[in-house]
Amino acid sequence: MPRDSSHTNGSKDSTGSSGSSLVPRRSLIQSLGAIGLGGFVGNTASGRSHSLRGETRAVQDAQATASSPELAKWVDEVPRPGVIEPTGTKDGQPYYEVEMREVEQSLHRDLPPTTVWGYDGQYPGPTIEARRGEPVYVRWKNKLPDEHLLPVDTTIHGDEVPYDSTGVRVVTHLHGGNVEHTSDGKPQAWFTRDFEETGPKFEKKDYYYVNDQPAATLWYHDHSLGITRLNVYAGLAGFYLLRSGREDELGLPAGEYEIPLVLQDRTFNDDGSLFYPTGPSDGDGSGPEPSIIPQFYGDTSVVNGKAWPRLTVEPRTYRLRLLNGSNSRFYNLKLVEYDETAGTTGADGPPLTLVGNDGGLLAQPRQVDDRLQLGSSGRADVVVDFSDYAGSTLLLHNDAPAEFRGSVATDDDVEPLPEVLLVDVEDASDGDDTSQVPSSLGRVPDIPVESADRNRHVTLATQTDEYGRLLHLLGTGEEPLGNRLYDPATETPRKGTTEIWSIANLTGMSHPVHLHLVHFQVLGHQSYSDFDPEADSVDPETLSPPKQGERGWNDVVTVDPGQVTHVIVHFGEYEGLFNDQTGWYMWHCHMLEHEDHDMMRPLRVLPEEEDDEETCEFPADDANRSDGGPIFE
Numbered sequence: 001m002p003r004d005s006s007h008t009n010g011s012k013d014s015t016g017s018s019g020s021s022l023v024p025r026r027s028l029i030q031s032l033g034a035i036g037l038g039g040f041v042g043n044t045a046s047g048r049s050h051s052l053r054g055e056t057r058a059v060q061d062a063q064a065t066a067s068s069p070e071l072a073k074w075v076d077e078v079p080r081p082g083v084i085e086p087t088g089t090k091d092g093q094p095y096y097e098v099e100m101r102e103v104e105q106s107l108h109r110d111l112p113p114t115t116v117w118g119y120d121g122q123y124p125g126p127t128i129e130a131r132r133g134e135p136v137y138v139r140w141k142n143k144l145p146d147e148h149l150l151p152v153d154t155t156i157h158g159d160e161v162p163y164d165s166t167g168v169r170v171v172t173h174l175h176g177g178n179v180e181h182t183s184d185g186k187p188q189a190w191f192t193r194d195f196e197e198t199g200p201k202f203e204k205k206d207y208y209y210v211n212d213q214p215a216a217t218l219w220y221h222d223h224s225l226g227i228t229r230l231n232v233y234a235g236l237a238g239f240y241l242l243r244s245g246r247e248d249e250l251g252l253p254a255g256e257y258e259i260p261l262v263l264q265d266r267t268f269n270d271d272g273s274l275f276y277p278t279g280p281s282d283g284d285g286s287g288p289e290p291s292i293i294p295q296f297y298g299d300t301s302v303v304n305g306k307a308w309p310r311l312t313v314e315p316r317t318y319r320l321r322l323l324n325g326s327n328s329r330f331y332n333l334k335l336v337e338y339d340e341t342a343g344t345t346g347a348d349g350p351p352l353t354l355v356g357n358d359g360g361l362l363a364q365p366r367q368v369d370d371r372l373q374l375g376s377s378g379r380a381d382v383v384v385d386f387s388d389y390a391g392s393t394l395l396l397h398n399d400a401p402a403e404f405r406g407s408v409a410t411d412d413d414v415e416p417l418p419e420v421l422l423v424d425v426e427d428a429s430d431g432d433d434t435s436q437v438p439s440s441l442g443r444v445p446d447i448p449v450e451s452a453d454r455n456r457h458v459t460l461a462t463q464t465d466e467y468g469r470l471l472h473l474l475g476t477g478e479e480p481l482g483n484r485l486y487d488p489a490t491e492t493p494r495k496g497t498t499e500i501w502s503i504a505n506l507t508g509m510s511h512p513v514h515l516h517l518v519h520f521q522v523l524g525h526q527s528y529s530d531f532d533p534e535a536d537s538v539d540p541e542t543l544s545p546p547k548q549g550e551r552g553w554n555d556v557v558t559v560d561p562g563q564v565t566h567v568i569v570h571f572g573e574y575e576g577l578f579n580d581q582t583g584w585y586m587w588h589c590h591m592l593e594h595e596d597h598d599m600m601r602p603l604r605v606l607p608e609e610e611d612d613e614e615t616c617e618f619p620a621d622d623a624n625r626s627d628g629g630p631i632f633e
């Protein structure tokens with residue numbers, strides 16, 4: 001499916017600047033501030049024309065070099081991930097050992113077995129079922145082979161990463177976990193098989209998850225520096241469902257009527273193996289091979305590790321825990337009626353009722369009016385009532401373009417992966433449906449805007465690297481063109497304080513922005529041209545309100561091009577709902593190709609003034625870094 005490059009219009013007659021790194025900061029800010037959105041898109045062509053040309057070529061290359069073999073759709077039932085049992089106890093708490101292994105797994109009836117990497121040898125990994133107030137220990141064990149399954153670009157953080165080490169580097173991050181920094185699973189805490197080699201921020205083998213946060217759909221996935229996109233694509237991801245007694249009492253659909261679904265896209269070779277492009281797909285031609293590509297989009301929908309699967313349900317209410325586990329793809333979902341023989345869609349199916357998202361239950365259920373948007377790593381906890389659809393066939397339909405630009409008008413109306421999952425509603429139920437969706441769910445106290453101790457202005461930006469390839473970066477008000485991962489930490493909030501983060505997207509596409517450790521509330525969005533970077537407060541009245549899926553506690557938010565998204569976040573315990581932590585975490589774009597190439601920055605939570613001395617000394621283990629220098633400083 002070659003892409004029409006016409007959607008880069010607006011990028012051609014730019015101001016004539018050749019690379020965003022060459023634009024003086026002052027003039028960038030002035031030009032951005034002075035123009036409207038249309039002008040924004042055109043005039044940031046220093047970033048945008050570059051980025052869009054690169055992105056377009058990348059997609060063409062990826063699609064030109066491979067497309068999956070024709071696979072019959074909807075022939076396999078969607079698997080349900082198993083549950084991991086603890087192997088024992090440690091300090092009186094459940095202790096898990098989870099081995100990462102290479103295995104062959106059948107991802108489709110007609111496809112030869114696929115070599116994947118799985119936690120406990122399963123892709124996706126089995127679910128960890130945790131209870132609020134009951135801490136657990138997990139030892140993530142690396143039993144992966146010597147060689148990577150997929151093409152590794154050794155220029156990505158090449159100075160920091162020993163690409164010549166024996167064995168694959170891994171580290172598991174608990175996404176959405178309000179956890180101590182030594183158990184966060186940050187990229188520099190990687191380790192090879194049997195902990196033979198460890199990264200500069202590796203501190204311990206047994207991670208401790210305190211589970212002192214609201215019940216929520218969390219997930220775990222690999223986060224290894226420079227190869228996260230490849231490790232996750234190979235299969236290293238799974239659910240971590242944190243439950244509570246309070247949630248149990250609600251009576252939401254449970255047991256076999258509660259189904260976690262991880263949505264991913266993959267491309268397969270004819271022999272069943274996973275295809276991931278070797279690149280180079282952009283840049284000046286001097287780049288390495290293999291080379292990272294700006295974004296990856298697969299041509300096959302894979303749900304819970306099955307390609308084009310079907311989900312059989314009874315005509316009753318279900319709770320679906322949706323997770324976007326794709327590398328780069330956005331989903332914009334709704335259920336529609338489907339004629340399986342003709343392959344055509346019909347009227348709208350049952351609505352999705354959102355009961356929770358990233359950080360836990362919403363205060364009240366909210367019926368999604370039209371479509372539910374999920375950027376990479378986003379979760380939606382939805383209830384669907386199939387009782388009026390006995391005997392029908394439905395399709396979980398996605399209309400998000402691959403290069404997602406959100407609310408920004410685009411002539412790119414391609415629907416590159418419209419069919420996600422077929423839902424087969426049986427004629428009759430097995431028994432009575434006693435589940436319910438109470439009108440009051442979780443506790444989501446507002447964080448008042450007036451309580452903010454500071455406003456932080458951060459940016460999403462693009463530059464080019466030394467091979468002329470697209471480089472996605474995170475910046476600040478002072479450095480809007482972005483900082484690299486190893487530049488000194490700039491996001492250093494103090495424990496116990498509240499901040500408003502105003503995230504300005506200066507690039508040509510949407511990015512799902514994720515903060516480790518914390519959950520925030522979305523205040524709203526505005527056009528960059530209406531944004532005053534000097535202002536020290538935000539008036540939510542002047543913003544477009546949060547979208548439906550953005551209510552409640554989130555740890556990832558999508559920022560559309562030319563927009564500023566404002567979120568409010570408290571660092572530490574908040575009305576008894578979260579717990580205090582300090583130390584080094586990360587924040588980053590969750591498109592995994594962006595995160596690896598370099599749209600990731602440290603998030604350093606400082607202790608309160610009084611206990612300055614006692615904690616948050618970042619461990620003095622910098623000596624084992626190759627250059628001996630301090631990391632992030």
Ligand code: C2O
Nearest residue numbers: 173175377514586
């Ligand atoms: Cu899923 Cu650093 O995150």
Ligand code: CU
Nearest residue numbers: 511589591594
């Ligand atoms: Cu991004």
